[in-house]
Amino acid sequence: xxxxxxxxPSPRLIRDGKRFSWLAGVCWLITLAIxxxxxxxxxxxxxxxxxxxxxxxxxVDLSWLDMADAPDPAFVPIDHxxxxxxxLCTALLALxxxxxxxxxxxxxxxFGTYGRGEVFTARNTYRIRVVAWxxxxxxxxxxxxxxxxxxxxxxxxxxxLEVRQLDAFVTxxxxxxxxxxxxxxxxxxxxxxxFV
Numbered sequence: 001x002x003x004x005x006x007x008x009p010s011p012r013l014i015r016d017g018k019r020f021s022w023l024a025g026v027c028w029l030i031t032l033a034i035x036x037x038x039x040x041x042x043x044x045x046x047x048x049x050x051x052x053x054x055x056x057x058x059x060v061d062l063s064w065l066d067m068a069d070a071p072d073p074a075f076v077p078i079d080h081x082x083x084x085x086x087x088l089c090t091a092l093l094a095l096x097x098x099x100x101x102x103x104x105x106x107x108x109x110x111f112g113t114y115g116r117g118e119v120f121t122a123r124n125t126y127r128i129r130v131v132a133w134x135x136x137x138x139x140x141x142x143x144x145x146x147x148x149x150x151x152x153x154x155x156x157x158x159x160x161l162e163v164r165q166l167d168a169f170v171t172x173x174x175x176x177x178x179x180x181x182x183x184x185x186x187x188x189x190x191x192x193x194x195f196v
Contacts, residue, residue: 009117017114024111028104035097042078042090050077054146054157056093081154088152092145099138106130120185128179135172139165 038058041049048059052075059075078086110127118124142165149155 009114009119013119014115014117017111017116019111021108021111021115024104024108028101028108031104032101035094035101039090039094039097042086042093045079045083045086047077047079050075050080051089051149051154052076054149054155054160056089056096085152085154088148089154092148096141096145099134099141102134103131103138106134120182120188122183122186125179125183125186128175128182132172132176132179135168135175139167139169139172 038049038056041058042056050057050059052072057072057075078089081089106127110124110131113119113121113124113127143159143161146155146157146160150158
């Protein structure tokens with residue numbers, strides 16, 4: 001079998017790469033819109049944005065769906081805090097949402113390069129590493145935000161650890177190991193191209 005046919009990615013990988021790139025792009029746009037709405041609600045000190053049990057919360061009026069529940073009495077609207085505290089909340093929420101945005105953007109770009117038939121490249125290795133580090137940031141940033149809210153006197157919760165944070169951190173480690181494997185694949189692919 002010729003070396004070119006071994007090296008070229010399958011049409012299925014290219015097709016799936018394009019599909020997954022579009023899917024990741026749609027997910028990124030949806031989550032970006034939601035993130036901008038949430039950060040904007042905090043920045044504009046909307047009565048629908050605030051804190052609940054040491055975390056960020058948003059009251060959405062669904063009365064038109066007959067799904068409206070009474071707001072949780074522990075919900076504290078952001079306009080009950082000083083402007084400085086609400087600005088801190090806005091910055092902390094933006095920091096909290098950033099890793100997820102980076103993950104989806106990187107996946108969209110990674111699948112896009114697969115859709116162009118580029119598999120073992122340094123650029124893809126870099127994107128996989130970005131996803132890995134962003135997953136670990138996604139796991140650790142809530143520790144920073146909770147501690148900051150506690151230090152600012154806005155929350156009674158100094159440390160809040162959830163199972164999803166541990167899941168994200170372990171997944172980040174696995175993806176980081178995968179990036180290492182892809183980098184070996186890149187080296188093998190470069191060596192193979194040197195012989196062709």
